[in-house]
Amino acid sequence: MNTQFKKGVLELCVLVMAGQKDYYGYELVNMISDNIQISEGTIYPLLRRLTQEGYFSTYLKESNEGPPRKYYRLTEQGKAYRDELVSEWVSFSNGVNRIMESFFKGEDRS
Numbered sequence: 001m002n003t004q005f006k007k008g009v010l011e012l013c014v015l016v017m018a019g020q021k022d023y024y025g026y027e028l029v030n031m032i033s034d035n036i037q038i039s040e041g042t043i044y045p046l047l048r049r050l051t052q053e054g055y056f057s058t059y060l061k062e063s064n065e066g067p068p069r070k071y072y073r074l075t076e077q078g079k080a081y082r083d084e085l086v087s088e089w090v091s092f093s094n095g096v097n098r099i100m101e102s103f104f105k106g107e108d109r110s
Contacts, residue, residue, distance in 0.1 A: 006038070006042075007042075007046075009036070010036070011050070013036070014032070014050070015074065015081065015085060017031065017032070018056065018072055018073070018074045018078070019074050019079060019082055022071045024061075024069040024070055024072070025043060025047055028043055028047070028072075054078070055074065055075060055077055055078030055082075056073060056075060057073050057075055058070050058073070059071050059073065
């Protein structure tokens with residue numbers, strides 16, 4: 001899959017998932033990997049950037065399985081940004097789906 005396309009979709013996925021509950025990085029990697037092929041190193045720079053831009057706040061939480069984990073919490077600014085991206089995605093994907101449907105119906109294959 002095109003790397004730039006995947007990066008944009010990953011940002012949307014991370015923001016949508018984080019709107020449901022707080023996650024630590026590795027947990028996000030595993031959940032996204034169940035649906036989209038990604039490498040672990042893809043998510044951490046994205047989380048760092050989104051945090052620097054004010055879309056996430058972070059906190060440490062003790063773990064029974066090792067050192068404390070850094071959790072990511074969506075901020076109010078992050079929620080607004082997520083909602084904007086979701087709206088754009090719905091509009092974009094609906095347009096792509098209409099184009100695909102016309103292609104598969106054989107309306108114009110020139």
